[in-house]
Amino acid sequence: MLRSPSRFVRNWLTAAAVGSLLVGCGSSSEESANDKARPAAKTEVTVEPIKASTELTDTNGVRISLEKKPERIVCLFALCDDILTELGIVPTATNSAVLAHPDFLGEEKAKEVDIIPGGFIAPEVEAILSHKPDLVIGLGDTHGKLAPALKGATTFWAMQPETWQDSVGYLRDTAALTGRTAQGEKAERAFRVKLAEAEKTPSDRTALIIYGSDENFGVATPEGDVAASLFPKIADYPWKSRGVEGSYSLEEILAKDVDVLFVETLSFGDAEGKLSEKLAANPLWSKIPAVKNGDVHEVDPEVWAKGRGTRSLGLVLDEATAALR
Numbered sequence: 001m002l003r004s005p006s007r008f009v010r011n012w013l014t015a016a017a018v019g020s021l022l023v024g025c026g027s028s029s030e031e032s033a034n035d036k037a038r039p040a041a042k043t044e045v046t047v048e049p050i051k052a053s054t055e056l057t058d059t060n061g062v063r064i065s066l067e068k069k070p071e072r073i074v075c076l077f078a079l080c081d082d083i084l085t086e087l088g089i090v091p092t093a094t095n096s097a098v099l100a101h102p103d104f105l106g107e108e109k110a111k112e113v114d115i116i117p118g119g120f121i122a123p124e125v126e127a128i129l130s131h132k133p134d135l136v137i138g139l140g141d142t143h144g145k146l147a148p149a150l151k152g153a154t155t156f157w158a159m160q161p162e163t164w165q166d167s168v169g170y171l172r173d174t175a176a177l178t179g180r181t182a183q184g185e186k187a188e189r190a191f192r193v194k195l196a197e198a199e200k201t202p203s204d205r206t207a208l209i210i211y212g213s214d215e216n217f218g219v220a221t222p223e224g225d226v227a228a229s230l231f232p233k234i235a236d237y238p239w240k241s242r243g244v245e246g247s248y249s250l251e252e253i254l255a256k257d258v259d260v261l262f263v264e265t266l267s268f269g270d271a272e273g274k275l276s277e278k279l280a281a282n283p284l285w286s287k288i289p290a291v292k293n294g295d296v297h298e299v300d301p302e303v304w305a306k307g308r309g310t311r312s313l314g315l316v317l318d319e320a321t322a323a324l325r
Helices: 007-018 078-086 125-130 140-150 164-178 181-200 228-234 250-255 275-279 301-307 310-324
Strands: 055-057 063-065 073-075 135-139 155-159 207-212 260-265 296-299
Touching: 055 164, 063 155, 073 078, 078 135, 078 164, 078 181, 078 301, 078 310, 125 140, 135 140, 140 155, 164 181, 164 228, 164 310, 181 228, 181 310, 207 228, 207 275, 207 301, 228 310, 260 275, 260 301, 260 310, 275 296, 296 301, 296 310, 301 310
Parallel strands: 073 135, 135 155, 207 260, 260 296
Antiparallel strands: 055 063
């Protein structure tokens, strides 16, 4: 029986896929923190004005105070790159591969952005500081340990996105800090309009997003996965978080009659193969309706698993709605 890993394992898998072995103003959310993963409310397309400020409490309650508008920003995870791209800013340095995507900077321009050595899990502090950043943005539960080493030399901002509302909130916060308020409002509006349009005609097909590098796959749930938080609005998505130690077996997935499968392969290179190919060795895999009907979609994990921002989520919506028709 195949079981999915805990959330800690997902973090490790995501980190490893881009980590050392590879190198690579408040929210206008309409739902409360407890209800934001629930699909009942229709997405509001009206965007509240963003006010420029060098001091604010971010969407998750973290206080940020800068001496001036940041110009040199170092990104330690892909949401930062996503947000900066939406705002028309190129990061000073990054350790994410999402910038090479054609809907971001593209391969050639992405090569002009310096890469922070040390990988996703342990980016080198000396390398970060060598860029003389005004602001360093990282993932809280992974990069929070860097804060003491960066203190006094720069400002470290720990983000912790779990739903699309969090990502929109962080977009707004960054737009306020950088003074790119018009760009932030435009990006938020475009995403909200796209999501609202998609939820007008939700699919009645059952969808599932899985991730991993081998048979120890994981199931992305709306309560803690940004891309998955979109799915209750656009499809039948009956997957709920089971906490840190929770998991879904392949037998349980088979029982749900999944019509469309989205697969995020988190691995160390193409040579190791796709997750869907590895799961094909299990006889239960071929019995899933999506597999039998050829509706298994290997998606770009840089966008689906790691991007997390409005640009990435717009791409997720485009691909998901096309597959769910």
